[in-house]
Amino acid sequence: LKFDNNDNFNMPNLNLEKFNIQNLDIQYQINEQLESHTKKFMENNEYEDIEEIEIPMIFHVVYNNGDNYQYEDYSFKLNQQLIQTYVVDQLNEDYNLENEDRFETPEVWQDLMADFKIKFVINKVIYINSHLELDGDDDSKLDTVKFDKNGGSDVINPELNLNVWIVNILPMSTGNYLMGYAYYASYFKQQPELDGYVLNLYALLLSMSGYGDRTSTHEIGHWMNLRHIWGDGGCDVDDGIVDTPNSDTSHIECGSENCTYPETSSCGSADMFMNFMSYGNEQYMFTKGQMLRARAVFAEGGPRHSMVTRKKSTDDDDNHNHNVIIWCGLVAAFICLILMIYFIFRSVYRCILKYRL
Ligand SMILES: [Zn+2]
Incomplete structure (x- = not known):
């Protein structure tokens, strides 16, 4: 397979065209608020904590074809196990410092490599039998996949879930693909119906063919407010x-040229082209x-924040349930004990009565 790893970082901005000026102002304020919140968080928290x-x-x-996939030479069922193996397992490796290829990172940067301490789990897989295909060249129509009425699928509780749409995005030109795109966390408030990321089926096929595609890792980075x-x-x-x-280039050329440390450089220093948020074709790491x-x-x-509080309240519910079970057990044991004592005394009393009689 020939491929060119190219996502569309302009997507969130392009989409703003449908907002009116007032909304643009609001979005600007939201961006500023999130930046100042992030700055404070980074100052007041340690990586280790x-x-x-x-x-x-x-x-x-x-x-x-629903879950029956026919794509060029490939024919397979895109079942939950495939999604688990080629998307979720890869995410859990990349975001928890468990991807084996992380040691390809130049030694000088290996101490910077970060464990995000984020575990991804599948809540639900929905199959939509639809003829919808997206055109990688037409930014204005990409989000059609996020609506039932267009033959796509409506977002589900984006305040609690990371929504992912897997769909066929047609090549922009031969060998030039839009692999996926995401919305920054700051857009969630104004457009929750678009929140999440879109993954080109082609990216999944690359992973299944052993190319170790990292489109999902990269797009979720944006979804969590990381920039290129x-x-x-x-x-x-x-x-x-x-x-x-600092760098001034995307390193998309690393797909066809050989990028090496420290020769590949810009802005007076070696470039971290192997970072998941670059366009390099081999990506291994995030930083702390x-x-x-x-x-x-x-x-x-x-x-x-609502995603984390959801987890906490579920844990609290679990604890509450455990307590109820323990108390029920204790009360039942106590009643048994009383009954036992009652029957023992009654039989002893009867014996005594019998003896007296
Ligand atoms: Zn990107």
Whole structure:
């Protein structure tokens, strides 16, 4: 398979065109608020102190044969086990410092590699039998997949779940694919119906063919408010993270050219082209700075805090249930004891009566 790893980082901005000016102003304020919340969180928290969280995922599989996939030479059923193996397991490795290829990272940066302490679990997989295909060149129609009325599938409780749409996105040109796209956490408030990320079926096929595609890892990074490693601009534009070196290039060329450390460089320093938030074709790692920035969205006051509180309240419910079971057991044991004592005394009393008689 020939491929070109290319996602569309402009997508959230392009989508803003449908907002009126007032909404743009509101969005600007929300962005500013989230940036200041994130800055405070990064100042007041240590990487080591962050606790593990769990993110439930809902997959909307939109394809014209239901779950029977026919794609060029491939024919298979995209069942939950495949999604678990090629999407969720890979995410859990990448976000918990368990991906074996992380040691391909240059030694000088290996101490920066981060465990995000995020566990991803499948909540639900929905199959939509639909003829909908997306055109990678037509940004204005990409989000049609997120609505029932268009032959797609409506978002489900985005305040509690990470929604993913798996759909066929047609190549933009030969070998040039839009692999996926996501919305930043700051857009959740104004457009919850679009929240989550879209994954090109092609990206999944790459993973299944042994190419170890990391589109989901990258897009979820955006969904958690991470920017591209080069900040989507020149040397004066930053990604908001201290421990990623400044860069002015996406490194999409790493697919056809050989990118090496420290030769591949820009802005006066070696480039971290192997970071999951670059466009390099081989990505292995996030940094601790990226971890803190991402985890800010789940902290109190962050746009995705409800996902963490959901987990807590479920845990509380579990504890409550355990307590009820223990108390019921104790009461039952106590009643048994009273009955036993009663019957023993009654039989003894009868014996005594009998003896007297
Ligand atoms: Zn991106």
